[in-house]
Amino acid sequence: MDILTIDDLSFGWRKQPVFSHAFLKIEQPGLYGLVAPNGSGKTTLLNLISSLLQPQAGKISLYGGLNTAKNVFDHVAFLQDNSVLYPYLSGREHINFVADTHHIPRTAIAPIADKLEMTSYLDKRVRHYSLGMKQRLLLAMALVVDRPLMLLDEPLNGLDPTSLIIVREALNQAKADGQTALISSHNLDELMRVTRDIFFVVDHALRFEHLAADETAEQRYAALFGVHDK
């Protein structure tokens, strides 16, 4: 059973096409990248997969079923943009909430918070978080619900080097546990330290590439998007 298939997907905003006839298939668990310059539709694609947006044409399936709200809830953990967080609530309140709605015991929270080294600020309000703290909170929320497929929108964005290492370890752990993650980034260099299986958004379509060990990010990126985008 395929983990995720996107079949002949077309989607556009009012006058601006984002995808036309895009295809994607993930059959094996593991870490996958989703790379494109800013504004080319990474977030839009993840929103389409999680059915926050409806495509104008095409079909998206998860684990053998259409991406209904129920199916998404059962199978997907979605790390969204940090603007989804409530500034007046604490990190703990956010994690407790997602754990409770997903029927995950709260005892699962502490190990994850420890692993992401965020225990010390968990009870502060999100309003007082730095970008890196918010990113780690979002990752903790995605990890705690323990879903087989993780959609991670720019999880590496704004991370300091220490946080980068922590997050990379968490992702490798997820992979070792048999989870699947689709990780978006506009920074191919950063992402290649996590995975070499990458989907690129090129000309409103999705193209899969397994980057060879000797290829550098710069070469690939330049070949696909032109140097001016870098």
Add this chain to the structure above:
Amino acid sequence: MRTLIGFEWRRLHRSGFAWGLPVLAIVLVGLFFWFSQVGVDQYRQELLNHIQSNDEILSQLIGGYRQTIADDLETADRKAEAKKDMALAVPIGDALDAQQQAVEDRSTPRYLRAVIAANTRTIAFDNALHRVLLQDHHTLTAQTKLYQTMLARGWALEDTHYTTQPVGFLVSWQSWLAQPLAVLLGVALLSTTWVTALFTNNADLMATTVQPWRRWALANWFWAVLSWLAFLTLSNAAGWLAGQWLGTPLLSGTTPWHAIVPGTGQSYWIVWVQEIGISLLWFIPMYGILLLVTTYAEKWGRQR
């Protein structure tokens, strides 16, 4: 569902809304109380103005009779008639003077008695002369009947709209809160945490965290209704205290809960409870409609 009810409470509490509401209740009641106080003073002045204008009518009338009686050119018959009529008119004027004195001395019983006297004498005058001097008899008789009851039971005279006595004040306040427009404002106010979450990116988090989605709306509805109830309770409690401490009668005496609200035939107690019920009956569906409309508006806007 319990998770969402808990979460919505956290949002209300942590966003400061749960504390803003009591403050708002007290401020609004305070404003309405002050407003009512002004209204009471005005109503007292209106009573005096009313007495004054009736008085003027009578002065003219009596002045006319006096002239007729004093006029050498008038016939004896006309003079006798004027004397007879004047004898009927003068007691009305006396009753009006008594009314004015009662208002100035702030005495409800004396005022009620004076009005009853004036009404009775006016009707007698009108019947004798086949005319309507001040007001139609229907109104006068109804007022007389009401005032007789009030006098017999010892109820205070108060304006139905503006009073600072606890019982009347709560009924006026509560009937404001039963107006659809006031309820609509309440809905707009209490939906703040819902609307701000729904039309910001917070909604994306909720969409992927709450399944099915309507649970969030239901949990929010639950707290909105409770908040409205809390608002009614708090503002009535604050109004009661304000009335007890600072309330002054229009003239004298107090209005008990079992007194009849003029023009309704029902007691203050019943009217108050009814207005609370009406307020809630408006609020619950109106808030539900808001939830529905905003949910669809958000879904519609998201795709564009």
